[in-house]
Amino acid sequence: MKVTAAAALAGVMGNATVAATLDHVNVPVPDHQTTTLANGLRLILVPNHDIPMVACNLLLRGGSRLDPPGRAGTAALAADLLTHGAGARDAHAFADAVEGVGGSLDAGARNEYLQVQGQFLARNSTLMLELLADAVLRPRFAARDFAELRARRIEELKAAKDSSPDALLGSYGRALLFAGHPYGRSVGGSERSLARITRADVTGYYAAQSASDRATLVIAGDFDPKRMAADVAAAFGGWRRAAEPLPPLPAPARVSGRRVLLVDAPGSAQSYFWLANVGVPRRYAQRAALNIANMALGGSLGSLLNQELRIKAGLTYDASSRFTRGLVAGEFAITSFTQTENTERAIALALATLGRFRREALDATGIDAARNYLLGQYPLAFETSGDWAIAFGDLDLYDLPESYFGQFGSELLKVDAAAIRSVIDSAFPAPEDLDIVIIGDAARIHDAAAKFGPVTTMALADTEFAPDTGAARP
Amino acid sequence: MGARSGCTTRLVTSRLAAGALACALLHGAVAAAAVSFADAGAVIESRTLANGMQVIVWPDHRIPSVALYNWVRVGSRNDTSGRTGLAHFFEHMMFNGTTRRPQGEFDRLLQGSGGSNNAYTTQDVTVYQDTFPRASLELVFDLESDRLANLAFDPKVVEKEREVVYSERRLRVEDSNPAFLSEQLQATAFLAHPYRLPTIGWPSDIKAWTLNDLKDFYHAWYAPNNCTLVLVGDVEPQQVFALAEKYFGPLARGPVAAPVRTVEPEQSGERRMLAERRAQNPLLQVAWHAITADDPRAPALNLLQTILTGGDASRLHRLLVEERKLAIEVGSGWSEGFDPNIYSIYATLAGGASTAELERVLNEELARLLATGVTPAELARAKNLVAAGFWRGVATLDGRAQLLGEYAVLHGDYRKLFAAPDAYERVTAAQLLAVARDVFKPQQRTVGVLLPRTTAGH
Numbered sequence: 039m040k041v042t043a044a045a046a047l048a049g050v051m052g053n054a055t056v057a058a059t060l061d062h063v064n065v066p067v068p069d070h071q072t073t074t075l076a077n078g079l080r081l082i083l084v085p086n087h088d089i090p091m092v093a094c095n096l097l098l099r100g101g102s103r104l105d106p107p108g109r110a111g112t113a114a115l116a117a118d119l120l121t122h123g124a125g126a127r128d129a130h131a132f133a134d135a136v137e138g139v140g141g142s143l144d145a146g147a148r149n150e151y152l153q154v155q156g157q158f159l160a161r162n163s164t165l166m167l168e169l170l171a172d173a174v175l176r177p178r179f180a181a182r183d184f185a186e187l188r189a190r191r192i193e194e195l196k197a198a199k200d201s202s203p204d205a206l207l208g209s210y211g212r213a214l215l216f217a218g219h220p221y222g223r224s225v226g227g228s229e230r231s232l233a234r235i236t237r238a239d240v241t242g243y244y245a246a247q248s249a250s251d252r253a254t255l256v257i258a259g260d261f262d263p264k265r266m267a268a269d270v271a272a273a274f275g276g277w278r279r280a281a282e283p284l285p286p287l288p289a290p291a292r293v294s295g296r297r298v299l300l301v302d303a304p305g306s307a308q309s310y311f312w313l314a315n316v317g318v319p320r321r322y323a324q325r326a327a328l329n330i331a332n333m334a335l336g337g338s339l340g341s342l343l344n345q346e347l348r349i350k351a352g353l354t355y356d357a358s359s360r361f362t363r364g365l366v367a368g369e370f371a372i373t374s375f376t377q378t379e380n381t382e383r384a385i386a387l388a389l390a391t392l393g394r395f396r397r398e399a400l401d402a403t404g405i406d407a408a409r410n411y412l413l414g415q416y417p418l419a420f421e422t423s424g425d426w427a428i429a430f431g432d433l434d435l436y437d438l439p440e441s442y443f444g445q446f447g448s449e450l451l452k453v454d455a456a457a458i459r460s461v462i463d464s465a466f467p468a469p470e471d472l473d474i475v476i477i478g479d480a481a482r483i484h485d486a487a488a489k490f491g492p493v494t495t496m497a498l499a500d501t502e503f504a505p506d507t508g509a510a511r512p
Numbered sequence: 513m514g515a516r517s518g519c520t521t522r523l524v525t526s527r528l529a530a531g532a533l534a535c536a537l538l539h540g541a542v543a544a545a546a547v548s549f550a551d552a553g554a555v556i557e558s559r560t561l562a563n564g565m566q567v568i569v570w571p572d573h574r575i576p577s578v579a580l581y582n583w584v585r586v587g588s589r590n591d592t593s594g595r596t597g598l599a600h601f602f603e604h605m606m607f608n609g610t611t612r613r614p615q616g617e618f619d620r621l622l623q624g625s626g627g628s629n630n631a632y633t634t635q636d637v638t639v640y641q642d643t644f645p646r647a648s649l650e651l652v653f654d655l656e657s658d659r660l661a662n663l664a665f666d667p668k669v670v671e672k673e674r675e676v677v678y679s680e681r682r683l684r685v686e687d688s689n690p691a692f693l694s695e696q697l698q699a700t701a702f703l704a705h706p707y708r709l710p711t712i713g714w715p716s717d718i719k720a721w722t723l724n725d726l727k728d729f730y731h732a733w734y735a736p737n738n739c740t741l742v743l744v745g746d747v748e749p750q751q752v753f754a755l756a757e758k759y760f761g762p763l764a765r766g767p768v769a770a771p772v773r774t775v776e777p778e779q780s781g782e783r784r785m786l787a788e789r790r791a792q793n794p795l796l797q798v799a800w801h802a803i804t805a806d807d808p809r810a811p812a813l814n815l816l817q818t819i820l821t822g823g824d825a826s827r828l829h830r831l832l833v834e835e836r837k838l839a840i841e842v843g844s845g846w847s848e849g850f851d852p853n854i855y856s857i858y859a860t861l862a863g864g865a866s867t868a869e870l871e872r873v874l875n876e877e878l879a880r881l882l883a884t885g886v887t888p889a890e891l892a893r894a895k896n897l898v899a900a901g902f903w904r905g906v907a908t909l910d911g912r913a914q915l916l917g918e919y920a921v922l923h924g925d926y927r928k929l930f931a932a933p934d935a936y937e938r939v940t941a942a943q944l945l946a947v948a949r950d951v952f953k954p955q956q957r958t959v960g961v962l963l964p965r966t967t968a969g970h
Contacts, residue, residue: 065575088574091903129834133825138889140896159900186834189862193840196792197860200689305790307686308679338628340619349616352675355683375683377675407624414626414645417575422907499792 063413063447065420067440070430071263078251079274082430083266084258086423090160092259094170095427097435098152099252099284103220104243109235111227114147115188116244120154121145122183125172129183135169143169147225150287150365151435152247157424160260164269171273174253177244184237192232199498203303203477206503207312207373211475213504214299215314215369219290229501249280254434259423289366292316294471296491299505302480303498309381309478310373313388315467317370320363320436326449327457328361328465333408335359335395335466336372340407346391347374353384359392361465365436370467378479382486385476389469389490396466400458409450416446552906553930556916557749559756563765564737567756568926569749570912578745579909580652582640582660583917585740586733588711589635589772589851594720597713598729600633601677601721606640607631608669610662615669618655625651635707636849637921643910646746650755657759660739663730665723674718681712689962690858693787693795697960700785701799701854705776707847735766740920744912772851776801779956788965793840795962796867798874799856800951805848805922811935812947813855817844818894819886819944821857825893828857831877837862838870848922854958855951867961878952885945898936 070084102113121136121143123129136143141158143166154173158166198206209224216222227235255274257266292315322328329337336343336359347357357374372392376384400408419425420443429443476487480495487493496505558568588599607629609615622629627644642652685691695710702708712718741760743752779801803809820828821844832839839859847853859870905911919929 089903089907091900091907130825130830133823134889134893137823137825137897138893140893140898140900142900157900157904159896159903186837189837190833190840193793193860193862196863197840200791200793201691203687204683303790307682338619338623340616340623345616348676349672352672353679355676355680375679377679377682407620410626411623411628414577414648415628415643417577417645418643418909421575421909424907 063451064445065417065443065447067444068426071267073267075250075271075275077275077277078279079277080254080434081267081270082254082256082434083263084256084423084426084430085261085263086258086426087260089423090260091423092158092160092163092166092257092261093422093424093427094154094156094166095256095258095431096154096170096174097254097431098174098248099150099435100247101149101151102147102223102225103149103287104247104285105223106239106243108231109227109239110223110231111191111225112235112239112243113152113247114226115184115191115232115235116179116240117145117147117152117154118187118191119179119183119240120173120177122187123178123180124169125176127172128178129180132169132172135165139165141166143173145173149221149223149225153431155427163261163266167266167269167273174248175274175277179237179241179244181237184240188232188235191226192229195226195229195232199303203306203498204310204373204375207310207475207477208371209503210299210301210477211312211314211371211473212369214297214475215293215316215473216290217504220287221290221364221367221369224503228503231502246281248277250274250277251279252284253277254431256427256430256434258427258430287366289319290316292467292471293473296470296472296474298474298476298487298491298493300480300484300487300493300495301475301477301498302495303477304479304481306378306477306479308375309378309384309476309483310375311381311385311388311477312371312373312475313385313392313472314369314371315472317361317368318363318465319365319367320432321438322363322465324457324461324464326446327453327461329412330405330408330450330453331400331458331461331466332359332361333412334400334404335392337408338411342395343372343374343388343391346387347376347384351383351387353377353380353387357388370465378482381476381478381483382489385474385486385490389472392466393469396462396468399455399462402455405453405455405458409453412450413447549902549933550930553927556926557753558926559753561736561756561761563761563763564735565756565760565763566740566920567753568740568742568916568920569747569752570742570744570916571746571748572744572909572912573746575909576646576746577909578644578646578649578652578743578747579913580642580644580656581742581913581917582656583740583742583921584638584640584734585738585769585921586638587634587636588709589706589849590733590769591706591709591713593709594717595725596709596717597677597711598717598721598725599638600711600713601673601718602726602729603631603633603638603640604673604677605665605670605726606659606663608673609664609666610658611664612658612662615666618659621651622648622655627652633711634849635711635847635853639917641910641913649747649751653755653759657763660734660736660760661763663734665726667723670721670723670726674721677712678715678718681715681718685710685712689789689791690795690860692789693797693960693962694856694858696785696787697797697799697856697958698854700783700960701779701801701958702776704774705851706772706774707776707849707851707853732767733769735769736760736763737765738769740917742913742917742920744909744916776852779958781955783958785958785960787960787962789962791962791964793863794861794865794867794964795859795960796861796870797856797858797960798871799854799958799960800953801956802846802852802855802951803947804850804852806924809943809947809950810848811932812939812943813846813951815891815894815898815936815939816886816944816948817846817855818897819890820844822894822897827881827890828874828877832859832870832873836873838865838873850922867963871959882945882949882952885941888941891939891941891944895936895939899933902933
């Protein structure tokens with residue numbers, strides 16, 4: 039085949055693929071049953087007998103946005119401790135029970151919820167439910183375990199600065215972009231905020247926030263749904279409702295203009311950067327068009343950002359963009375990294391690429407390419423019971439219709455150039471309106487950083503993710 | 513249980529669930545569930561083309577997708593001094609155009625028809641991964657056979673990709689203390705065998721690779737007889753074999769790949785190395801010369817690894833992290849390869865903790881292990897964790913393609929995957945103790961320490 043023939047093939051490939059596979063453009067939503075217990079707990083059961091395993095996903099609305107002021111990380115520590123001793127088992131006995139049968143049960147916090155996820159061999163599903171109920175309803179919060187975990191989390195934040203500076207960009211970035219809003223809080227806390235948290239903060243938090251009518255439990259996999267429903271009712275029926283409704287979560291405002299936070303990592307081999315503004319919520323109506331647009335800008339190897347920064351310029355190993363979408367908003371962020379001396383060039387190229395994308399949008403070929411990629415990849419996000427446990431949890435948490443996953447393919451097919459233009463205008467920030475975080479060797483890149491906006495500098499070794507307002511160095 | 517070093521990938525992370533498993537090698541299982549694992553492989557068919565390429569097909573119709581993994585038997589153990597990192601660099605170049613298709617066309621065609629791709633290089637193998645809708649099957653065969661037969665070497669493209677790889681090195685090694693220490697530990701533990709070479713390459717070599725190095729490498733290693741093609745998903749074996757014949761059949765058999773001749777001489781005493789860097793937390797890594805992937809003791813060593821560091825109930829986590837509070841994290845890993853690689857235990861210390869103290873406590877615990885072995889409860893926990901890990905491994909197309917390829921290439925026969933449950937179930941406490949005694953010998957130990965640099969201001 040000649041190159042021209044290959045190109046011709048590519049021209050029809052999009053449509054040919056869609057036509058040939060139209061019967062599974064959409065991923066069939068598996069059979070499931072949703073019930074609400076008398077105490078308000080929502081239960082979703084998704085039987086699937088492919089693999090002899092069972093997965094659970096419990097979501098408790100609230101999360102770290104309800105951390106006490108100045109004590110970021112309280113919810114995360116509370117979540118951590120749920121699986122470190124509960125019911126009749128201390129931390130050791132609990133871990134022995136989980137791992138002794140080859141299971142997993144882990145809890146964590148997000149800004150808007152706490153989550154407990156587990157996976158066990160099907161024959162241990164009764165034990166899974168017992169351990170999950172103990173963790174959620176009867177956590178011990180033992181003083182020794184609290185002290186040990188808090189100390190370890192502080193050390194882990196320090197160690198992350200030695201091993202993966204790129205992974206910390208979001209913590210610095212959200213503190214800047216969402217300053218004063220709960221989305222700006224570091225879910226895991228900072229070295230300084232963790233040091234302030236007491237065991238009473240943690241027990242107080244959980245006593246106030248743990249409530250049956252704020253929770254959704256999804257169980258997916260190889261089990262008998264009738265028996266499981268009865269077992270869940272027995273195990274969780276005594277959970278009490280919330281004393282008060284959840285406080286409202288206001289939508290954060292977009293930022294105008296630019297600010298630069300330079301986080302000094304002396305001797306760093308590269309500069310790691312994050313360019314962001316407030317994005318759109320999970321319930322954003324045009325999410326199919328949003329997915330196509332972001333796929334084209336920075337969502338894959340063939341995306342514009344990766345083409346420009348990596349493939350054409352050789353400036354980086356990776357350049358990408360993504361939307362994080364929560365209850366009321368989230369951030370749109372471009373991230374990449376480059377050799378220290380190329381910092382200015384790489385950031386300028388990322389900004390120019392965003393600007394060009396906003397001006398030129400996508401032609402029909404670009405839309406088809408991104409659409410087909412999403413159509414082809416989307417079934418792979420729903421391969422396992424664990425995937426569906428997460429998906430059904432998301433639907434309930436964000437109050438989304440089943441068609442959110444079940445009709446995603448059909449929605450992708452409807453996206454046209456006008457829809458892309460509309461989401462670019464409404465969801466993608468202008469390059470002139472961005473908060474910028476750079477982690478790198480400040481002595482060598484300060485002048486480059488200053489080209490992009492007024493710079494505030496802090497040290498990577500500082501114990502917060504935001505500069506001390508009084509002590510910020512110019 | 514992949515090692516923490518020696519595996520580099522084309523992408524930082526996958527952005528969809530279809531992404532690569534990369535280094536996450538999962539191992540064997542215990543057949544205890546209602547569905548028999550031993551029978552799961554009955555539908556798999558395998559064929560070897562006349563030119564020596566092996567094709568293995570696992571039909572799986574749960575979703576309308578396919579995973580195709582091309583396992584090439586070349587890794588950084590086939591690199592040489594002055595040309596370190598070439599196997600990995602080559603992995604990048606395989607996406608950069610052929611004589612039929614310009615740079616970018618591979619991604620454009622594949623993504624435009626719903627497929628994603630990635631690749632990774634280890635010390636032993638290079639694996640190319642495509643995951644795509646079943647309607648794109650023939651296109652993928654076309655693309656994969658094209659780059660195996662017709663790779664282009666554009667000097668301008670080579671220079672750009674050199675910078676990309678250097679950026680990958682800065683990300684993964686130079687700005688990461690654990691990876692930096694691991695690279696140096698590997699280079700210290702091996703004097704002679706090419707497992708001493710970093711998979712991503714030394715910086716001076718990254719700067720110095722030539723076009724001819726690349727061409728020589730291609731002709732030496734990229735031939736159908738050095739590849740194993742694994743397909744899992746919504747396909748039928750006969751359909752796949754027909755496409756394999758059509759697209760790969762015409763390719764000529766290549767030269768028999770040169771074996772790695774060097775055998776690492778027996779280590780006759782402990783080696784130690786120190787790195788001083790900008791750091792908040794000290795690191796300790798200890799490595800022992802171990803065994804090959806296909807060694808009959810491998811299941812016992814994997815179970816031992818789970819007993820020592822797998823999960824919160826593991827021995828070393830409890831002792832070093834929870835009880836003694838010397839470390840905030842402890843792990844261990846073993847690179848299962850064609851030749852005996854190292855088994856290493858690695859720890860991130862709590863700020864202010866002493867690496868000497870941690871090493872002393874670790875050594876005491878290993879001495880206790882060698883004296884008294886493991887308990888029945890520890891062995892049962894490890895077997896159950898490995899069993900569950902296996903079921904998780906085969907839950908996805910990518911997981912199946914990874915496991916099949918691993919057993920076909922590193923263990924010599926994909927069918928061994930389905931015999932693995934019995935192998936793990938049969939391991940006794942005595943066998944576990946025996947492999948522990950074989951591996952944890954003080955005279956074949958290498959100790960690496962990373963300490964915060966003590967300069968003014970830090």
